[in-house]
Amino acid sequence: MAPISHLSTKGLSKNFGGIQAIRNVDFDISKGQIRALIGPNGAGKSTFVGMISGRIPPTTGEIYFADQNITSLPAHKRICLGIAYTFQITSVFSKLTVHENVALAVRRNRQLKPNDVLEQVSSILDKVGLLDRANSEVRELSYGHQRLLEIAMGLGQEPSLFILDEPTQGLAESEVLEFITILKSMAGLTTILLIEHNMDVVMATAEFITVMNFGEILAEGTPDQIRLNEEVQLAYLGKT
Amino acid sequence: MNDKNLALNIGVVGFLALLFFLVSDYHDGIIARILILAIFAMGYNLLFGYTGLLSLGHAMFFATGMYGYGLSVELWKFSAFEGLLFALVISFLFSMSIGVLTLRTKGVAFMIVTLMFSQVFYLVVLLFGEHTGGDEGFVISTHGRTLFGLNFVDPTSKYFASLFLFAVVLLGLTLFVRTRTGKCLVAIRENEERAKMLGYDVWVHKFIAIIISGVICGLAGASYTLIFGYAGAAFAEVHYSILPLLWVLLGGAGTLIGPLVGTVFAFYLIDISSGYTSAYLLIVGLVIVLLTLFAPQGLAGELKRRMAHWLQ
Amino acid sequence: MEFGPYLIIALFEGALTSAVIALTAVGLSVVFGLMRVVNVAHGEFFMLGAVFTWFITWNLGLNPTVGFITALLLVPLAVGSLATLADRLILNRLDYDPERTIVATIGLLYLIQQSTLMSYGPDARPVEPPFNHRIALPWIELGESGWQIYWPWGFGITTYKLAVILAAIVLLWILLRLLARTKYGLLIRATQQDSEMALAFGIPVSRVYAIVFGIGGGLAALGAVLIVPIRQAHYLMGGEPLLLSFIVVIVGGLGSIPGTILAAILIGMSDGLISVFFSPTLAKIVATLLVVFVLIFRPNGLFGKNQQ
Ligand SMILES: Nc1ncnc2c1ncn2[C@@H]1O[C@H](COP(=O)(O)OP(=O)(O)O)[C@@H](O)[C@H]1O
Ligand SMILES: [Mg+2]
Numbered sequence: 109m110a111p112i113s114h115l116s117t118k119g120l121s122k123n124f125g126g127i128q129a130i131r132n133v134d135f136d137i138s139k140g141q142i143r144a145l146i147g148p149n150g151a152g153k154s155t156f157v158g159m160i161s162g163r164i165p166p167t168t169g170e171i172y173f174a175d176q177n178i179t180s181l182p183a184h185k186r187i188c189l190g191i192a193y194t195f196q197i198t199s200v201f202s203k204l205t206v207h208e209n210v211a212l213a214v215r216r217n218r219q220l221k222p223n224d225v226l227e228q229v230s231s232i233l234d235k236v237g238l239l240d241r242a243n244s245e246v247r248e249l250s251y252g253h254q255r256l257l258e259i260a261m262g263l264g265q266e267p268s269l270f271i272l273d274e275p276t277q278g279l280a281e282s283e284v285l286e287f288i289t290i291l292k293s294m295a296g297l298t299t300i301l302l303i304e305h306n307m308d309v310v311m312a313t314a315e316f317i318t319v320m321n322f323g324e325i326l327a328e329g330t331p332d333q334i335r336l337n338e339e340v341q342l343a344y345l346g347k348t
Numbered sequence: 349m350n351d352k353n354l355a356l357n358i359g360v361v362g363f364l365a366l367l368f369f370l371v372s373d374y375h376d377g378i379i380a381r382i383l384i385l386a387i388f389a390m391g392y393n394l395l396f397g398y399t400g401l402l403s404l405g406h407a408m409f410f411a412t413g414m415y416g417y418g419l420s421v422e423l424w425k426f427s428a429f430e431g432l433l434f435a436l437v438i439s440f441l442f443s444m445s446i447g448v449l450t451l452r453t454k455g456v457a458f459m460i461v462t463l464m465f466s467q468v469f470y471l472v473v474l475l476f477g478e479h480t481g482g483d484e485g486f487v488i489s490t491h492g493r494t495l496f497g498l499n500f501v502d503p504t505s506k507y508f509a510s511l512f513l514f515a516v517v518l519l520g521l522t523l524f525v526r527t528r529t530g531k532c533l534v535a536i537r538e539n540e541e542r543a544k545m546l547g548y549d550v551w552v553h554k555f556i557a558i559i560i561s562g563v564i565c566g567l568a569g570a571s572y573t574l575i576f577g578y579a580g581a582a583f584a585e586v587h588y589s590i591l592p593l594l595w596v597l598l599g600g601a602g603t604l605i606g607p608l609v610g611t612v613f614a615f616y617l618i619d620i621s622s623g624y625t626s627a628y629l630l631i632v633g634l635v636i637v638l639l640t641l642f643a644p645q646g647l648a649g650e651l652k653r654r655m656a657h658w659l660q
Numbered sequence: 661m662e663f664g665p666y667l668i669i670a671l672f673e674g675a676l677t678s679a680v681i682a683l684t685a686v687g688l689s690v691v692f693g694l695m696r697v698v699n700v701a702h703g704e705f706f707m708l709g710a711v712f713t714w715f716i717t718w719n720l721g722l723n724p725t726v727g728f729i730t731a732l733l734l735v736p737l738a739v740g741s742l743a744t745l746a747d748r749l750i751l752n753r754l755d756y757d758p759e760r761t762i763v764a765t766i767g768l769l770y771l772i773q774q775s776t777l778m779s780y781g782p783d784a785r786p787v788e789p790p791f792n793h794r795i796a797l798p799w800i801e802l803g804e805s806g807w808q809i810y811w812p813w814g815f816g817i818t819t820y821k822l823a824v825i826l827a828a829i830v831l832l833w834i835l836l837r838l839l840a841r842t843k844y845g846l847l848i849r850a851t852q853q854d855s856e857m858a859l860a861f862g863i864p865v866s867r868v869y870a871i872v873f874g875i876g877g878g879l880a881a882l883g884a885v886l887i888v889p890i891r892q893a894h895y896l897m898g899g900e901p902l903l904l905s906f907i908v909v910i911v912g913g914l915g916s917i918p919g920t921i922l923a924a925i926l927i928g929m930s931d932g933l934i935s936v937f938f939s940p941t942l943a944k945i946v947a948t949l950l951v952v953f954v955l956i957f958r959p960n961g962l963f964g965k966n967q968q
Binding site for chain 2: 696698750753754758759760762763764766767768769770771772773774775777778903906910939941942944945948949951952955956957
C-alpha cells in the first residue's frame with residue numbers, strides 16, 4: 109500500500125535579494141509520519157517550513173496539503189486547514205498568562221464551551237509539565253518553559269500536520285526526554301515535521317530523515333541510511 | 349468565568365445612579381457629560397487598548413454621530429429616534445470605509461493616516477458651513493431633544509439617559525471582551541504574528557474592532573447632541589482625537605473601567621485648573637508627558653498590575 | 661494683462677512657501693530618518709523660533725538689522741538646545757518607541773504652546789524685516805499695437821522675500837554637504853544604517869540622537885526666523901508648518917532628504933497656486949487627501965522606490 113501524501117512541494121524556491129535560500133525543492137511527506145529535517149545552520153530549513161506554513165511567500169513553486177494547492181492561501185487559512193507551526197525564535201504572548209496562551213490556540217479551530225476549553229488547556233499543560241504555572245504571566249517563565257509553552261500551543265491546535273522548528277533548543281535534559289515521549293504519543297495520528305539539531309532526539313523519534321544543505325535536499329532516507337551516507341557525514345554529521 | 353469584572357461594573361453603574369442624589373446640580377451636569385464622553389473613550393479604548401491600534405483621528409467618528417444626528421434632525425426633520433438610528437447606520441458605514449482604507453497601513457503610518465482623515469472631515473464640516481454652522485455650530489430644536497417622552501432639557505432625564513447609555517456600552521463591552529473575538533483582539537495587540545500563526549484572520553479582526561469602535565464613538569457623538577442639544581466643528585478638531593487618547597492613557601488602556609476613570613480624572617483636572625489659568629491645556633500636556641514616562645499603564649492599569657490581576 | 665502676472669506672483673509666493681517648508685520639513689525628516697520617530701511637537705519648535713525672534717528684535721534695544729542677525733544666529737541654537745533637552749528628558753527615556761514618542765510629543769506640543777500662551781500672550785506680533793525694498797517687475801505682452809511693456813504694473817516682489825528664498829537654498833545646500841562630506845555626517849549616516857553596529861564600533865549613538873534632534877528643532881526655528889518678518893509671531897502658528905512638513909516628508913518618502921526637498925518644492929508651489937484659484941479650505945482638503953492616499957497606496961512616498 110503506497111503511503112498517502114499529506115504534504116508535498118514542487119519546485120519550491122526562495123530568493124532573498126541575491127541569495128537563493130531555497131532552490132527548487134521537491135519534498136513529500138506521508139500521512140502520520142514523523143519526519144526530521146536536519147542540516148547545518150543557514151541551510152534553509154526555517155525558510156522552507158516558513159513557506160509551508162505561509163509566513164514567507166515563495167518565489168516560485170507550489171505547495172500541496174491534503175490534496176489541495178495551498179500556495180496562494182494566506183497563513184491563517186493554512187492553519188485552519190490543520191497546520192500548526194512553532195517558531196524557532198520563541199514567539200508567545202508574553203504579557204498574557206500561560207493558560208490564556210494555550211487557550212488562544214485551543215479556541216481557534218473549534219467552537220468549544222468555556223468549560224471544555226478550560227479542560228483541554230489543563231490537560232495539555234499537564235502533558236508538558238506546565239500545569240502549576242498556568243496562571244503565571246509568560247514573561248515570568250524561564251526560557252525553557254517558554255519553549256515548552258510554544259509546543260503546548262501547537263498541541264492545543266490539534267493539528268494534522270505539526271511543524272516544529274528546533275523545539276528542544278534550550279530545554280533541560282529531562283524536558284527533552286519528556287518531549288520525546290510527547291512526540292511518540294502522537295505518532296501515527298499527526299504528521300510531524302521536525303527541525304532538530306539534537307541527533308539523539310532525531311534518532312529516537314524520526315521514521316524518516318531529510319537532509320538539507322545550501323537550500324537543496326542533500327539526502328533522504330531512514331535513520332540508518334542517513335547515518336551511513338557519506339555525503340551527509342561530510343556536510344553535517346562530520347562536524348559534530 | 350470571571351464574574352468579578354461584571355460585578356464590579358454593575359456596582360459602578362449602581363453607584364453612579366446613587367451619586368445623582370448625593371451631589372449638587374452642578375456636578376450632576378458635569379457627570380452626565382463625563383458619562384457620554386466616557387462612552388467615546390470606551391469606543392476608543394476598544395481599538396487602542398484592546399487591539400493595539402493607535403488612532404489619532406477618532407474625533408471623526410464622534411463627529412459622524414454628532415452630525416449624523418444633528419443634521420438629520422434639523423435639516424430633514426427626522427424624529428429623535430430616527431435620527432439616532434440614522435447616526436448609527438452612518439457611523440457603521442463610515443467606520444467600514446475608514447477601516448478598509450486605513451488597515452492597509454501599520455504603526456506610525458496608521459496614526460498619521462487616521463489623523464489626516466479626521467482633519468479632512470473637520471475641513472469638510474467647515475467647507476459646508478452653511479449647513480453645519482462651521483465653528484459656531486448649531487443648537488438642536490425641541491423635537492430633537494425629546495425621546496420616548498423624555499425631554500433632555502431636564503437635568504434628571506439628562507443624567508439618567510447618559511447613565512443608561514453608558515451602562516449599556518460598558519456592560520456590552522464587558523461581555524464582548526470575553527468572547528473568542530474579544531480575546532483575539534488582545535492576542536493581536538500582544539503579538540500579531542503569533543495570532544496569525546494560530547489561525548486568526550488578523551485583518552478581519554482589526555476590521556471588526558474598527559467598526560465596533562467607530563459605532564460606539566458615533567453613538568457617543570449622537571447622544572451628546574441629543575442630550576446636550578448642540579453640534580459644532582470643535583468636536584471634529586484634532587483636539588478631540590487627542591482627548592480620548594489622554595483619557596484612556598490616564599485611566600488604563602485595555603481595561604473596561606479605565607476610560608471612565610480617566611475621563612473623570614481629566615475632566616475634573618481641567619475643570620479645576622481652568623479656574624486658575626486659561627492655559628489649562630498646559631496641564632493636559634504635562635500629564636500626557638508624565639504618563640508616557642512613568643505610568644504607561646494608567647491608573648486602572650497600575651491597580652491591575654499591583655493588586656487586581658483579574659481586572660479586565 | 662490678465663492672467664500671466666498673477667501666475668508669476670503665485671509662483672513667487674509658492675517659491676517662498678517652498679523655501680520655508682523645505683527647511684522646516686528637512687528638520688522633521690532628519691529626525692525620522694535617523695530615529696524612526698515622528699516628532700509631533702516639531703511645529704512648536706517653529707513657533708518658538710518666531711517668538712524668540714520677536715523677543716530679541718523688540719526687547720534688546722537693537723536696531724532691526726542687528727537684532728535680526730542676532731536672532732538668526734542665536735534662535736536656532738536656543739531652540740536646538742531646547743530640543744536636545746527634550747530628547748534627553750523624554751524621547752531617550754522612552755527608548756524612541758515610535759508610538760509612545762508620538763504620544764509624548766503631543767504632550768510636549770501642549771506644554772510648549774501653552775507656556776508660550778502664558779508668557780508671551782495670545783496676540784500676534786510683527787517683526788520688522790532687516791531690509792525691504794520693492795522690486796517692480798516689468799511685464800511684456802502682445803497687445804493690439806504690437807509688444808507692450810508694462811512697468812510698474814502694481815505688484816512686485818520684495819527684496820526680503822527674495823533673500824529668504826536664496827538663503828533657504830544656500831542653507832539646504834550647506835546641510836546636504838555637511839551630511840555627505842563631514843565626519844559628523846558620516847557618524848549620522850552610520851547610525852542610521854544600523855544603530856547596534858554603530859554602537860559596537862564605538863559611535864556614541866545616544867549623543868548622535870540628541871544632536872540630531874537638536875538639529876531638527878534648530879532647522880524648524882531657522883525657517884521661522886526667516887519667515888517671521890513676513891508673517892507674524894503667534895502662539896498657535898505651529899500647526900500649519902507641522903501639517904505641511906508632515907505632508908512634505910510623507911510625499912517625499914519618510915526620511916529621504918532629497919525627496920523631502922523635492923516634495924517641499926512641489927507642495928509649496930502648488931499650495932501657492934491652488935490657494936490663488938480655489939477656496940483655501942478646499943485646497944487643504946485636496947492636499948491632505950493626496951497625502952493620505954500616498955501613504956496608503958505608496959507608503960514609501962511619491963519619489964521612493966516601492967518595496968513589495
Ligand atoms: N528574511 C531574510 N532575509 C534575507 N536572508 C534571509 C532571511 N531569512 C533567511 N535568510 C537567509 O537564508 C538562508 C537560510 O536561512 P534559514 O532558513 O534560517 O536557515 P536554517 O533554518 O537552516 O538555519 C541563510 O543564508 C539566511 O541568512
Ligand atoms: Mg532555522
